[in-house]
Amino acid sequence: MSDLVGYETEGRVAILPIDNPPVNALGIGVREGIMAQVDRAAADDSVEAIVLIGLGRTFPAGADIREFDQPTLEPHLIAIVDHLDTIEKPIVAAIHGTALGGGLELALGCHFRVAVPSARMGTPEVNLGIFPGAAGTQRLPRVAGLDHALELIVLGKPVGAATALEYGIVDDLIEGDLRAGAVAFAEKIIADGTPRRISSEPRTGIGSPEDHAETIEKYRELANRRMRGQDSPHQAIDSVVDGMTMSYPDAVQADRKRFELCKNSDQSQALRYAFFAEREASKIPDIGKEIAPREIASTGVIGAGTMGRGIVASLADSGLPVTVVETSQEALDNGMTEIVKLYDGMVQRGRIDAAEKDERLARITGAVGFEALSNTDLVIEAAFEDLDVKKQIFGDLDKVAKPGAILATNTSYMDIDAIAAATSRPEDVIGLHYFVPANAMRLLEVVRPAKAAPDAIATGMALAKKTGKIGVLARVCHGFIANRSRLPMVREATFLVEEGASPAQVDAVLTGLGMPMGPLAVSDLSGLDVSWRMRQSLADQHDPAHRYMHLADRMCELGRFGIKAGKGWYSYEDGGRRPVPDPETEAIAIEVAKEQGTPRRDISDDEIRERCLYAAINEGAKILDEGIAARASDIDIMWLYGFAYPRWRGGIMFTADEIGLPEIDQRVREFHAEHGKLWEPSPLLTRLAKEGGAFTR
Numbered sequence: 001m002s003d004l005v006g007y008e009t010e011g012r013v014a015i016l017p018i019d020n021p022p023v024n025a026l027g028i029g030v031r032e033g034i035m036a037q038v039d040r041a042a043a044d045d046s047v048e049a050i051v052l053i054g055l056g057r058t059f060p061a062g063a064d065i066r067e068f069d070q071p072t073l074e075p076h077l078i079a080i081v082d083h084l085d086t087i088e089k090p091i092v093a094a095i096h097g098t099a100l101g102g103g104l105e106l107a108l109g110c111h112f113r114v115a116v117p118s119a120r121m122g123t124p125e126v127n128l129g130i131f132p133g134a135a136g137t138q139r140l141p142r143v144a145g146l147d148h149a150l151e152l153i154v155l156g157k158p159v160g161a162a163t164a165l166e167y168g169i170v171d172d173l174i175e176g177d178l179r180a181g182a183v184a185f186a187e188k189i190i191a192d193g194t195p196r197r198i199s200s201e202p203r204t205g206i207g208s209p210e211d212h213a214e215t216i217e218k219y220r221e222l223a224n225r226r227m228r229g230q231d232s233p234h235q236a237i238d239s240v241v242d243g244m245t246m247s248y249p250d251a252v253q254a255d256r257k258r259f260e261l262c263k264n265s266d267q268s269q270a271l272r273y274a275f276f277a278e279r280e281a282s283k284i285p286d287i288g289k290e291i292a293p294r295e296i297a298s299t300g301v302i303g304a305g306t307m308g309r310g311i312v313a314s315l316a317d318s319g320l321p322v323t324v325v326e327t328s329q330e331a332l333d334n335g336m337t338e339i340v341k342l343y344d345g346m347v348q349r350g351r352i353d354a355a356e357k358d359e360r361l362a363r364i365t366g367a368v369g370f371e372a373l374s375n376t377d378l379v380i381e382a383a384f385e386d387l388d389v390k391k392q393i394f395g396d397l398d399k400v401a402k403p404g405a406i407l408a409t410n411t412s413y414m415d416i417d418a419i420a421a422a423t424s425r426p427e428d429v430i431g432l433h434y435f436v437p438a439n440a441m442r443l444l445e446v447v448r449p450a451k452a453a454p455d456a457i458a459t460g461m462a463l464a465k466k467t468g469k470i471g472v473l474a475r476v477c478h479g480f481i482a483n484r485s486r487l488p489m490v491r492e493a494t495f496l497v498e499e500g501a502s503p504a505q506v507d508a509v510l511t512g513l514g515m516p517m518g519p520l521a522v523s524d525l526s527g528l529d530v531s532w533r534m535r536q537s538l539a540d541q542h543d544p545a546h547r548y549m550h551l552a553d554r555m556c557e558l559g560r561f562g563i564k565a566g567k568g569w570y571s572y573e574d575g576g577r578r579p580v581p582d583p584e585t586e587a588i589a590i591e592v593a594k595e596q597g598t599p600r601r602d603i604s605d606d607e608i609r610e611r612c613l614y615a616a617i618n619e620g621a622k623i624l625d626e627g628i629a630a631r632a633s634d635i636d637i638m639w640l641y642g643f644a645y646p647r648w649r650g651g652i653m654f655t656a657d658e659i660g661l662p663e664i665d666q667r668v669r670e671f672h673a674e675h676g677k678l679w680e681p682s683p684l685l686t687r688l689a690k691e692g693g694a695f696t697r
């Protein structure tokens with residue numbers, strides 16, 4: 001028998017501790033163990049109640065996701081949950097850490113649930129492309145009511161123990177030692193003769209979908225809005241609705257088929273891949289856990305522009321003191337005013353209260369001049385994107401920063417090796433590339449210059465974690481991983497407009513893939529002048545054999561900078577943000593095409609999809625081949641968190657594997673022949689296509 005579930009007794013109570021680190025996932029060994037030990041307790045005459053508890057950091061955090069690719073071995077979790085209904089002795093789930101997915105379903109199978117106040121519980125299965133298939137969709141509505149159950153099941157966000165108590169999911173909160181509290185709770189149940197609560201009762205359906213039409217519709221809409229294109233939230237709702245009209249056993253039966261379909265779907269495969277890719281990203285092949293990050297107790301930010309302010313807020317939001325430095329009192333005052341506005345906005349939207357705003361603002365100090373940074377553990381430069389300006393800043397910073405301070409640049413594409421060389425301590429210089437708005441976007445691209453010390457890199461990754469971000473490592477090259485792999489998509493989008501597609505057609509194809517906005521609408525939002533300035537600064541490095549983005553330049557020359565100018569690829573009426581197709585854009589495209597000798601034609605949606613997506617994939621393959629990214633999944637995480645690529649497609653490299661590399665290689669070669677050097681095929685793509693290999697498997 002499995003030894004992952006123990007058997008101990010305290011008086012009349014049997015305690016079954018689950019011991020399967022790190023998260024007590026309900027793999028086959030744990031399932032076998034629970035079944036056997038529950039039966040042993042049921043047969044033990046000295047036992048009158050049972051406590052199920054997790055050892056280590058948590059109650060089971062769900063099924064073992066790694067087992068999903070293999071046939072599920074018996075006993076299935078649903079069999080255990082249903083079996084608990086038949087045990088005559090009261091069973092108490094004692095919850096700490098996170099009771100998630102199958103973990104919460106197991107707890108729902110127990111007759112009572114107690115939790116420590118810090119515990120969190122929920123059903124995050126939709127995030128893996130499945131739904132709570134061990135009767136969670138049937139039992140949770142019976143326990144918590146339809147609205148709360150749908151909230152947990154459809155949105156997939158865990159709730160804290162206090163909310164769980166309010167929802168009726170837990171019966172009591174235990175202050176102090178959980179095990180002792182749970183045993184005392186069980187003793188009281190025995191003493192009071194409290195009848196067991198069976199969460200599969202009533203066994204009949206629990207209401208009519210018509211009576212609850214409004215609530216059901218509310219969650220359908222929320223699912224459409226928050227998880228656009230994703231099937232599992234709707235499957236989850238269908239399952240809950242089944243439970244209204246069917247008896248419990250029939251609904252569970254229907255769930256089995258639906259669950260298998262979901263589990264085997266492409267979306268679930270992609271979402272499970274993304275789950276592990278995200279965790280993998282934090283592991284740096286040559287920097288093990290033995291390399292401790294440097295201690296960061298104080299931080300500084302140079303520059304209070306849009307990016308600098310977002311970084312300041314991100315640091316202050318995580319409890320870190322920040323000194324923000326500007327070159328003049330006026331610039332500093334402007335920056336500080338905008339930071340206050342940012343927090344006022346959060347209070348208005350109900351994100352934080354006034355007291356929290358004051359606390360966060362109290363962590364922010366403004367100063368003019370670098371001397372204020374002389375005692376700071378980590379400084380992030382967020383100045384203008386100009387290499388000479390940045391070298392000057394790092395040279396000056398080098399003179400005042402304390403020994404061992406991390407000196408980071410937020411550049412989004414520049415040569416950080418050159419910036420590091422402007423200091424006497426290149427080992428302390430790293431890149432921390434934030435995305436706008438830096439306080440909200442979860443991606444942090446940690447860039448590793450050639451001379452950076454391992455513990456400086458470890459510190460960058462630790463900072464990401466501390467500030468609630470996903471840190472992904474990149475080596476130095478123009479644009480690093482994120483911007484370098486996205487540029488070809490934007491480039492092709494603009495070429496396609498020059499060749500005859502409308503911006504709306506191009507964007508519609510990409511939103512059709514599940515991205516919330518197309519690349520041209522995004523350019524309008526972030527400002528076309530940003531990449532225009534970059535092209536200007538790199539003009540002397542332009543390879544004449546590379547096709548140039550003349551149309552994008554012309555848009556800027558005509559002042560069409562995007563939303564802020566009221567016009568860009570689209571026009572924006574009355575200061576609004578809704579893109580309206582603009583015939584002037586077509587006229588400009590026709591003019592530029594004529595000047596460049598570009599033939600205009602009807603362009604198919606397939607061509608748009610292939611050119612935008614395959615250009616990015618081909619670049620991703622080069623980034624991987626050159627070692628700029630440690631693994632293909634790191635590129636994917638950049639796309640999921642940096643560019644809102646649909647998680648249920650895994651990322652561009654995962655999508656490439658799904659499509660098949662021979663197909664992509666073939667099309668890249670055809671585009672190369674047709675459109676020239678920018679389409680030079682990645683040698684890695686070609687090799688893997690020939691060998692039958694893949695990027696992500």
Ligand code: CAA
Nearest residue numbers: 022023025061062063064065066100101102124133134279
């Ligand atoms: N199955 C397998 N491995 C898991 C796992 C699971 N359910 N949950 C976490 N792990 C692994 C992680 O991959 C990671 O492994 P490595 O150290 O090798 O990278 C390790 O456990 C620790 O995880 P985290 O780094 O994520 O630790 P954390 O403390 O930041 O977060 C957590 C802990 C909140 C539990 C988080 O891991 C999490 O959200 N896990 C997934 C929870 C989930 O989705 N549960 C539902 C599963 S599906 C299900 O249960 C369906 C069903 O009913 C049949």
